[in-house]
Structure formats: C-alpha cells, structure tokens
Amino acid sequence: MTALLKVKDLVAGYQSHDVLKKIQLLVDEQMFIGILGPNGSGKSTFLQVLARSLKVKFGSVLINGMDLNDLPFREFGRAVGYVPQENSIPFSYSVYDIVMMGRNPHIPRFRAPGVEDEKAVANALKQTGVMEFADRSITSLSGGERQRVLIARALAQDAELLLLDEPFAHIDLHHQYELISLIRESVRGKKAAIGVFHDINLAAAYCDHLLLLYEGGVRAFGSPHDVLTKENLEDVFKIKPFLGENPVTGVPFVFVMDEERVPRASDQVIVLISGAGSGACLMKALNNTGYRVRCGVLSEQDSDYQVAMSLGLEVISEPPFSRISLEHEEELIDLVSKADRAIVTAVPIGWGNYPNIRALERIHAEKVILYLPESGNHIMDYTGGAATTLLNHLTEQGAVRAHSIGEVVSLLEMVSDSGSCVL
Amino acid sequence: MKIRNQYLLLIISFGLLALAVLGSVTIGPVPVSLSQFTGGGTGSQIIFDIRLPRAIAAAFAGAGLAAAGTALQALFRNDLADPYILGTSSGGAVGASLMMALGLMALIPAAAFVGAITAVFLVYLLASRDGRISTSVLLLTGIAVSTFFSAVVSVFMVFAGTNMHQIVFWLMGGLWNTSWNDIPLLSLIFVPVILLILYSRDLNIITCGDSETQTLGIDPHRTKLLLLGAAAGITGIIVSVTGSIGFIGLVSPHLTRLITGPNHAILIPGSLCCGAFLLLIADTISRTWLGELPVGVVTAFFGAPFFLFLIRRREEL
Structure with missing residues (x-):
C-alpha cells in the first residue's frame, strides 16, 4: 500500500x-x-x-x-x-x-x-x-x-x-x-x-x-x-x-x-511545610525553578508526599495516621535551622502536625514565608488557637505572606539578590 | 440578491444598452429622428455611416476596458488596478505610435497588442515581491512604467515627422475616426472577454489569496499568465482603435460590484454593460456638446476624482 x-x-x-x-x-x-x-x-x-x-x-x-x-x-x-x-x-x-x-x-x-x-x-x-x-x-x-x-x-x-x-x-x-x-x-x-x-x-x-x-x-x-x-x-x-x-x-x-530564574536560585535550600495537597504545585514549581526543596514531615498517604517522592525530593515522613515522632521533629529542627528559607502552606494544623510549625521557631522569622493562596489570611487551626498564635507571632517578627506561587518566587529572589536574610 | 434575479437584471441592462445605442444616434449637432433611419436621405447617412458605428465602437470599447479592468483588479488583488493606471494603455500606445511613425498603419493593432502585453507583465514582475503586490508599489510601478512608455512615445513623435499630429490626436483617446471598418477588429475583444467569463471561478479564487490557489485546484502561474494576457489583449485591441481612454476600467467594476457583489460570473457581464454605458454616454456628450473634445479627456475629468476618492477611502496604501 x-x-x-x-x-x-x-x-x-x-x-x-x-x-x-x-x-x-x-x-x-x-x-x-x-x-x-x-x-x-x-x-x-x-x-x-x-x-x-x-x-x-x-x-x-x-x-x-x-x-x-x-x-x-x-x-x-x-x-x-x-x-x-x-x-x-x-x-x-x-x-x-x-x-x-x-x-x-x-x-x-x-x-x-x-x-x-x-x-x-x-x-x-x-x-x-x-x-x-x-x-x-x-x-x-x-x-x-x-x-x-x-x-x-x-x-x-x-x-x-x-x-x-x-x-x-x-x-x-x-x-x-x-x-x-x-x-x-x-x-x-x-x-x-x-x-x-x-x-x-x-x-x-x-x-x-x-x-x-x-x-x-x-x-x-x-x-x-x-x-x-x-x-x-x-x-x-x-x-x-x-x-x-x-x-x-x-x-x-x-x-x-521562567528560564532566567533558574541559575540564580539553584543554591538555596528551602524547607517546605505542607500537607493535604496544599504544597504540591509550589513544590513542583520550586523544584523546577532549581531550588533545593526539602519537605517537612509528611504522612506517607498525603498527596504532597507522593508528589515529593515523584520529584525525588528529600522528605521526612511518618506512617499514615500517626503523630510526628520526637525523632522526626528533631530531624526537622535540624533541617530548618540550616535552611535558607522556610515556607508554610495553608495546611490544616492539628496537634498531630503541630511540631511542623513549632520547628519554625528555629529559623529567623524573616526567612519564613506563609503561602496562603485564595483562602485568605488564615490557616485552618484545630489546635484551639495555638497554631494561629504561633504564626501571628512569626508574622510580627517579620515573616511574610504570599498569595501566589509567583509572589513566593519573587520573595525568594529578593533574598538571593541581597545575599543574606535581610529583606 | 439571488443569482437568478441578477441574471434577469443583466438581461434587462443589455436591453437598455441596445436602446441607449439607438437613442444616442438621434442626438448630435444635427438632430435626426429615428424615423429617418430608413429614409435613405442625409439623415439616414448621418445615422448609419457616422453615428451608429461610432456608438457601437463606444459600447464595445467601454465594455472591453471594463472587462479588462475587472480582470486586472482580480489578478492584482487590488481594486485600484485599471489598464490606464497600470500603464497597459501606454504600452499599447508605444506599439501603435511606432507603427504610425513608420507609416505601417496595417500593423498598428498587432503592435498595440504586443505593447500592452509587455507593459502588463512588466508591471506585474516589477511590482510583485514573493507573489504579493502592495497597493503603493503597484501604483508607483504603474506610474513609472507609464512615464517611461510616454517618453518612448515622445521619441517616436519627434521622429514621426508629418505623422506627428496623427499620433498626438490618437493619444488623447477619441472615437471621432471610427467607422464600420473598425467594428470587426473591435469585435475581437469578445474572444478574451468570453475567456474571462469562463474563468470567473478561477478569478474569484485568485482574488481570495495566493497561498490557496493551488490547493483549490488551480495552476496559479499558467492561469494568471493566461488571464493577464487576455486583459492585455483586450486593452491592446481597444487602444489601437481609440487611443488610450482612461478610468472606464477602474470605475465600471466598482459601480457594478455595488449591485452584483464580487462574484466574477456576474460581475464581468455586469461590468461589460456598465462600461459600455459609461463610454457611450461620455462620447455622446463630447461629440454633441463639447465640440468633439476627445472622449479620453471627458473620462479623465470624471475618472480621476473618482480614483482619488478611492485612494482617500482606503485606510492604508
């Protein structure tokens, strides 16, 4: 034929x-x-x-x-x-x-x-x-x-x-x-x-x-x-x-x-605190932009965990339905204290994952970004106010809020431009 | 308008045109009524030997120029094209005046034909870039080619000696010399005119874009050459008889398109009719009230402002 x-x-x-x-x-x-x-x-x-x-x-x-x-x-x-x-x-x-x-x-x-x-x-x-x-x-x-x-x-x-x-x-x-x-x-x-x-x-x-x-x-x-x-x-x-x-x-x-952003960002280490799918897109974006992303403690059944694994990221994880263990909390604190930046997404916070945000006290508050897309300025808090208080405290100390992936990326760039943590 | 109604309108228009030809022969410096037509006296002579052939020549020449103009507007994809503006007429004038200067009157039509074809292809080749022709480049090329050919005609006039005044009068474009002898030659235009009508679907497609002509089943180069040749042939024949008469080829398609739309199957016959009317009216006016002012002058007086109007109306050139 x-x-x-x-x-x-x-x-x-x-x-x-x-x-x-x-x-x-x-x-x-x-x-x-x-x-x-x-x-x-x-x-x-x-x-x-x-x-x-x-x-x-x-x-x-x-x-x-x-x-x-x-x-x-x-x-x-x-x-x-x-x-x-x-x-x-x-x-x-x-x-x-x-x-x-x-x-x-x-x-x-x-x-x-x-x-x-x-x-x-x-x-x-x-x-x-x-x-x-x-x-x-x-x-x-x-x-x-x-x-x-x-x-x-x-x-x-x-x-x-x-x-x-x-x-x-x-x-x-x-x-x-x-x-x-x-x-x-x-x-x-x-x-x-x-x-x-x-x-x-x-x-x-x-x-x-x-x-x-x-x-x-x-x-x-x-x-x-x-x-x-x-x-x-x-x-x-x-x-x-x-x-x-x-x-x-x-x-x-x-x-x-955006290819221009790639080389400037590549050496920054970022700890991402997320869960319940709230960090998946950001994780992909940052990883593909060239940042070295480490994920804070995630449940092995969490969709964020699966995305992180598919991207080959370094993840601290817990088995499903278990609280964050002391061992993993210490591991996270170590990670956070050495990181260039930490980002918290709009993950619902209960006592089970409260250690995730408690770890943020170990990094300079100005290095913390609260990524709160759409949902406004609040995180769903199931700790009776403890989580909200902690995050508000961080904000007072200089943590910044971002509402889109673009905003997050530009905040990260400002740091890499000035060379240190000063915003 | 439905296509059937358009054809009906067309038949009525051609009927009116025939009546207009008959009517125009009664008008003139000497009033003659149609009843004297068969009388055999002076009246009959005036009508039959002088006015009738002239009226028929005017109708044929007007029709031909309009058809050529319509085809050129389609082939150049530009509604400012016209045999006069594109230098086709001056190309014909070069051929014709050369033969006049040499005293070879029998060869005038053939030479005018060759000159017109040379001019139209010259403009086409010079104005097109990658198959595209912009209006400004087209008009400027037409002017340049016209000017060049006019210069050549002037050279012939200088060397023509006693034939010079003949060339001068002929150049102004007029019908005062036409007799029954010219009618057979002028009738030849209907061969290329019929060819254009048969190719009306091709003309429609060619006006719609360069890139799709081939995929719509048309050999673009061969068809364009054939149809440009037809338009140039019509112009050459007319120029050899009447000299260059401008703007009929520009105005007629425009007026006709207002009624028929751009479909060439109906636009070309409509244009033929419109052009015939226009030149017949212009010639009747010039021979009756303007003391035999060459009709090319009359058409230019009306056509040039129309041309300017078309240019002003365009957003870009």
Missing part, C-alpha cells in the same frame, strides 16, 4: 537560504499530525511546500505515490486542502461563496455547482458554526470568524490530506476545542491531517502524532509521549519544562518555567 504522503530528503527554502534540510516523513491514513517547533524551525515552510506554494529544491514529496510536481492541479486540489495562517480577502464575497470555492476541484469548468457540492457546503457551514453568517460578507467578519470560514472551506473541499497552518491563532478558546475535535473527527477513512500548532498542549491533547522540527530538520517524530520529553523540549525550545500529565487523557502536559 502506498502512503498518503511520503516526504523524502526534502530540502526547500528561499533563494539561497535553505530552511528545510533533509526532512523525512511518512503519513498514513487516519493520522493527525501536529507540527511543533520554535520560530524559524521551518514549520510553515514545510506546510507551504506541501501546499505547493514553495518549490521542492531537492528530494521528493509523493502524494498517493505521485510526485507533487507531476500532479495536475485539479487532482492536487482533491488530494490536499489548506487552511492558511492568515488571509486578507479584499472583496466582499459572501461566506457561502467562499466555502463553495472549496468545491472548485470537484466542479468541471463548464458546469455549475451540483447538488452534491451544495450539500458539502451546507454541511461544512453547519459543522464549523458559521451557518448563521452564510449570507454575510467575509469582510464584515472578525478574524476568528473568518478563520472558521476558511476551515469550513477546507472541510467542504473534502481533501484526503488537510493542512492547517496555525489555524487557531485568532479563535476563541471554546471554538478552538470544537474545531480541533472536528478536524480530528474528519480524519477518518482515507484521510489525514497535518497542523502547525503554537500551543504544545493543544497539539498533544488532540494529535496522535507529533513532529518536532528544529533548525530545519526533524528532531523527533512519534506519539506525544515519545516526542514531549524533557531533553527535546529543553534543546528545542530553550525552556525549562515541567512535564505533568493531562488528568483526563493521560497525554503529557507541559508547564514552562
């Missing part, structure tokens, strides 16, 4: 400058491929070559076994549909007329559009939610609406291979997800789609294959799991990625850390 699209040793670009250097790609039916890569990696150039806007300089592009350059254009139009990144239409065609243009490769020159064409257009208008604009002029629509019309045109074209060049740039979030599901739905039977995406997570969630381009070559091609690795993302995007998992679909989910 011949592949729907076969790209071999493709070299292409502008005048003397080759943007694409020996690209290989094999696309079979029913694939939905997302192309990722930084600016200048050749994503759009690649699509332009496939859409025949740019010439193949070297190598070959075969569609159903036929060389791209040998395909008559009408046949090419039935094989490949294209949604451009941007489009300025200078004349006020009706939306219906624009979508009908997608049928052009199917309509003989001396014939008017037939019933089948009208049906395909009506269907595409409905699917993309632009039916209500059908009679309006394309020039009167917003950027996002216009983009949906162009997607409708490509769907009406009913081509085997659909090319999308950052099709969602101006489209509302809810339409984005609707349209990308629609495109994935359309990749059935003998069809396939290739899209350039800016949003890594959108591509990972919907595409079954990702193609990572870097400096004009294929850096990786495969399932999102295989492509979105820490090394690939660091090398290609020059970011410090944190890889989580989409809780619903299980595909990788990429968070990005």
Whole structure:
C-alpha cells in the first residue's frame, strides 16, 4: 500500500537560504499530525511546500505515490486542502461563496455547482458554526470568524490530506476545542491531517502524532509521549519544562518555567511545610525553578508526599495516621535551622502536625514565608488557637505572606539578590 | 440578491444598452429622428455611416476596458488596478505610435497588442515581491512604467515627422475616426472577454489569496499568465482603435460590484454593460456638446476624482 504522503530528503527554502534540510516523513491514513517547533524551525515552510506554494529544491514529496510536481492541479486540489495562517480577502464575497470555492476541484469548468457540492457546503457551514453568517460578507467578519470560514472551506473541499497552518491563532478558546475535535473527527477513512500548532498542549491533547522540527530538520517524530520529553523540549525550545500529565487523557502536559530564574536560585535550600495537597504545585514549581526543596514531615498517604517522592525530593515522613515522632521533629529542627528559607502552606494544623510549625521557631522569622493562596489570611487551626498564635507571632517578627506561587518566587529572589536574610 | 434575479437584471441592462445605442444616434449637432433611419436621405447617412458605428465602437470599447479592468483588479488583488493606471494603455500606445511613425498603419493593432502585453507583465514582475503586490508599489510601478512608455512615445513623435499630429490626436483617446471598418477588429475583444467569463471561478479564487490557489485546484502561474494576457489583449485591441481612454476600467467594476457583489460570473457581464454605458454616454456628450473634445479627456475629468476618492477611502496604501 502506498502512503498518503511520503516526504523524502526534502530540502526547500528561499533563494539561497535553505530552511528545510533533509526532512523525512511518512503519513498514513487516519493520522493527525501536529507540527511543533520554535520560530524559524521551518514549520510553515514545510506546510507551504506541501501546499505547493514553495518549490521542492531537492528530494521528493509523493502524494498517493505521485510526485507533487507531476500532479495536475485539479487532482492536487482533491488530494490536499489548506487552511492558511492568515488571509486578507479584499472583496466582499459572501461566506457561502467562499466555502463553495472549496468545491472548485470537484466542479468541471463548464458546469455549475451540483447538488452534491451544495450539500458539502451546507454541511461544512453547519459543522464549523458559521451557518448563521452564510449570507454575510467575509469582510464584515472578525478574524476568528473568518478563520472558521476558511476551515469550513477546507472541510467542504473534502481533501484526503488537510493542512492547517496555525489555524487557531485568532479563535476563541471554546471554538478552538470544537474545531480541533472536528478536524480530528474528519480524519477518518482515507484521510489525514497535518497542523502547525503554537500551543504544545493543544497539539498533544488532540494529535496522535507529533513532529518536532528544529533548525530545519526533524528532531523527533512519534506519539506525544515519545516526542514531549524533557531533553527535546529543553534543546528545542530553550525552556525549562515541567512535564505533568493531562488528568483526563493521560497525554503529557507541559508547564514552562521562567528560564532566567533558574541559575540564580539553584543554591538555596528551602524547607517546605505542607500537607493535604496544599504544597504540591509550589513544590513542583520550586523544584523546577532549581531550588533545593526539602519537605517537612509528611504522612506517607498525603498527596504532597507522593508528589515529593515523584520529584525525588528529600522528605521526612511518618506512617499514615500517626503523630510526628520526637525523632522526626528533631530531624526537622535540624533541617530548618540550616535552611535558607522556610515556607508554610495553608495546611490544616492539628496537634498531630503541630511540631511542623513549632520547628519554625528555629529559623529567623524573616526567612519564613506563609503561602496562603485564595483562602485568605488564615490557616485552618484545630489546635484551639495555638497554631494561629504561633504564626501571628512569626508574622510580627517579620515573616511574610504570599498569595501566589509567583509572589513566593519573587520573595525568594529578593533574598538571593541581597545575599543574606535581610529583606 | 439571488443569482437568478441578477441574471434577469443583466438581461434587462443589455436591453437598455441596445436602446441607449439607438437613442444616442438621434442626438448630435444635427438632430435626426429615428424615423429617418430608413429614409435613405442625409439623415439616414448621418445615422448609419457616422453615428451608429461610432456608438457601437463606444459600447464595445467601454465594455472591453471594463472587462479588462475587472480582470486586472482580480489578478492584482487590488481594486485600484485599471489598464490606464497600470500603464497597459501606454504600452499599447508605444506599439501603435511606432507603427504610425513608420507609416505601417496595417500593423498598428498587432503592435498595440504586443505593447500592452509587455507593459502588463512588466508591471506585474516589477511590482510583485514573493507573489504579493502592495497597493503603493503597484501604483508607483504603474506610474513609472507609464512615464517611461510616454517618453518612448515622445521619441517616436519627434521622429514621426508629418505623422506627428496623427499620433498626438490618437493619444488623447477619441472615437471621432471610427467607422464600420473598425467594428470587426473591435469585435475581437469578445474572444478574451468570453475567456474571462469562463474563468470567473478561477478569478474569484485568485482574488481570495495566493497561498490557496493551488490547493483549490488551480495552476496559479499558467492561469494568471493566461488571464493577464487576455486583459492585455483586450486593452491592446481597444487602444489601437481609440487611443488610450482612461478610468472606464477602474470605475465600471466598482459601480457594478455595488449591485452584483464580487462574484466574477456576474460581475464581468455586469461590468461589460456598465462600461459600455459609461463610454457611450461620455462620447455622446463630447461629440454633441463639447465640440468633439476627445472622449479620453471627458473620462479623465470624471475618472480621476473618482480614483482619488478611492485612494482617500482606503485606510492604508
């Protein structure tokens, strides 16, 4: 069986400058491929070559076994549909007329559009939610609406291979997800789609294959799991990625850390007092930003404990449902007294974990950050006021409050800037 | 408006155009009524030998210029394009005036045709960058090419000797010389005009963007060359008969688009009708009340302000 699209040793670009250097790609039916890569990696150039806007300089592009350059254009139009990144239409065609243009490769020159064409257009208008604009002029629509019309045109074209060049740039979030599901739905039977995406997570969630381009070559091609690795993302995007998992679909989910902050922070030791999941996000953020995070006493069943273990952090832990033992309290005090900073999250405090915050008396109060997101300024206190009193005392002594991870990070930076504990 | 109603309107318009042609021949410095048409006297001679061929020539030339203008606006993706503004007419003038200077009157149409085609491709090549054409670059290139060709025409005029005044009058663009002999040549424009109508779907798609032309099943280079050639051919034929008449090709598509919208299947026939009306009216006015002022002067008086209005209306150039 011949592949729907076969790209071999493709070299292409502008005048003397080759943007694409020996690209290989094999696309079979029913694939939905997302192309990722930084600016200048050749994503759009690649699509332009496939859409025949740019010439193949070297190598070959075969569609159903036929060389791209040998395909008559009408046949090419039935094989490949294209949604451009941007489009300025200078004349006020009706939306219906624009979508009908997608049928052009199917309509003989001396014939008017037939019933089948009208049906395909009506269907595409409905699917993309632009039916209500059908009679309006394309020039009167917003950027996002216009983009949906162009997607409708490509769907009406009913081509085997659909090319999308950052099709969602101006489209509302809810339409984005609707349209990308629609495109994935359309990749059935003998069809396939290739899209350039800016949003890594959108591509990972919907595409079954990702193609990572870097400096004009294929850096990786495969399932999102295989492509979105820490090394690939660091090398290609020059970011410090944190890889989580989409809780619903299980595909990788990429968070990005601000790379500038990484080297300055890396030598600080931070003790994190948390529990009941209140510290998980902060823990990940700080660890990925490069701080050396130590976790105060956590129960082995606590979700914070599991996150800390998955990050490979140093943790002092107790078996489930037991109070903090004296031995572990002393260990924590030792840790706190040597740390650069200590952070307490909004963990509910009872007598069982009270030693966790009592340990904070062993560090200069100005080095303590109370991280209280959303819930306001109070911690749930099940110690009859003892915990609140202690924390208030710390605040009076100079402990600071932060309400977001960003605030925490900037507080930490202020210290590393001034070199000591002075705020 | 439904497409069927548009075609109905079109048929009515062409009917009105035919009536207008007949009506215009009764108007002139000497009033002649239609009843004298078959009389065989002087009245019949004036109508049949002088005014009727001239009216038909005006209608054909106006229709052709409008069709060429419509096609150029689509191919350049710019509604300020027009055979006169883009230098197509002056390209034709170079060819025609060369033949006049050499005294080779029979070769004027062919030379005008070659000149017009050269000009349109020259402008296209010079103004496009990576297949894109910005309005300002297009207009400036048109001016530059026009100016250059006008200079070439001046050179020919200097060397033309006794034929010089002929070139001068012809350049101003007029229909006073037209006779039945010119009608067969002018009718040739309908070959490229019909080609343009047959390619109206392609024109629609070409106006909508460069990148998707191929994926919508059109060979962009071959189609553009063919259609540019058709527009230039129309212009060349008309220029060789009437000299350069400006702005009909600019104004007609604009007026027609207001009624029909931009779909070329209906816009081109509509434009044909509109252009024919405009030039017929302009020529009737000039020969009746303006003492045979060249009609190119009349169209420029009305067209140039319209052109400025279009430029002012644009947000960016």
